[in-house]
Amino acid sequence: SQTIHQWPATLVQPVGSPLSLECTVEGTSNPNLYWYRQAAGRGLQLLFYSVGIGQISSEVPQNLSASRPQDRQFILSSKKLLLSDSGFYLCAWDRGSGQPQHFGDGTRLSIL
Amino acid sequence: GQQLNQSPQSMFIQEGEDVSMNCTSSSIFNTWLWYKQDPGEGPVLLIALYKAGELTSNGRLTAQFGITRKDSFLNISASIPSDVGIYFCAGQLGPPGANSKLTFGKGITLSVRP
Numbered sequence: 001s002q003t004i005h006q007w008p009a010t011l012v013q014p015v016g017s018p019l020s021l022e023c024t025v026e027g028t029s030n031p032n033l034y035w036y037r038q039a040a041g042r043g044l045q046l047l048f049y050s051v052g053i054g055q056i057s058s059e060v061p062q063n064l065s066a067s068r069p070q071d072r073q074f075i076l077s078s079k080k081l082l083l084s085d086s087g088f089y090l091c092a093w094d095r096g097s098g099q100p101q102h103f104g105d106g107t108r109l110s111i112l
Numbered sequence: 113g114q115q116l117n118q119s120p121q122s123m124f125i126q127e128g129e130d131v132s133m134n135c136t137s138s139s140i141f142n143t144w145l146w147y148k149q150d151p152g153e154g155p156v157l158l159i160a161l162y163k164a165g166e167l168t169s170n171g172r173l174t175a176q177f178g179i180t181r182k183d184s185f186l187n188i189s190a191s192i193p194s195d196v197g198i199y200f201c202a203g204q205l206g207p208p209g210a211n212s213k214l215t216f217g218k219g220i221t222l223s224v225r226p
Contacts, residue, residue, distance in 0.1 A: 090155075100143075102157060
């Protein structure tokens with residue numbers, strides 16, 4: 001069966017520090033991968049998606065970037081975090097054949 | 113752009129009651145999905161609908177894909193305390209590539225009084 005892992009589960013970072021959140025999927029190949037941000041008590045905002053290695057599409061202008069160095073690995077990064085980057089970050093995958101997206105357990109990011 | 117409308121933002125029901133949630137869109141989708149999110153966790157898929165008019169059940173949950181392809185509803189019967197959470201609807205145009213992206217509603221927070 002397929003599983004998706006995100007880490008860390010929680011992260012507290014100072015303003016201006018770098019960021020690297022990692023997401024990996026197991027049990028499937030060539031998945032579509034997604035990064036979402038969820039502000040407290042609000043819906044899901046799509047940040048990036050990827051249909052293959054090295055292919056990244058950005059949905060909103062922001063202080064973050066994404067990379068896909070391997071087929072089942074998706075990384076969310078920032079060179080300098082802003083206070084507004086705080087939130088709950090979710091990674092998701094699907095098979096790209098009309099099947100539903102499945103989510104990881106998320107990373108709670110707090111910027112001080 | 114596409115938007116999904118879920119309202120009200122919060123619902124409060126008594127344990128044992130049934131509850132219905134609607135999701136509407138100004139544009140059509142070819143797939144409708146319902147997710148539930150518990151606090152501090154990622155959303156979990158409840159039901160997926162792939163065909164207009166389709167009615168699908170998953171235990172005490174029933175969801176329908178509207179005939180117009182612009183709406184869907186989710187029913188929960190005989191609610192229990194663990195039904196508490198945020199319920200999101202999502203629409204998808206379908207593959208390939210960018211059309212696999214989901215459009216989410218803002219979610220409905222369900223509270224169940226014992």
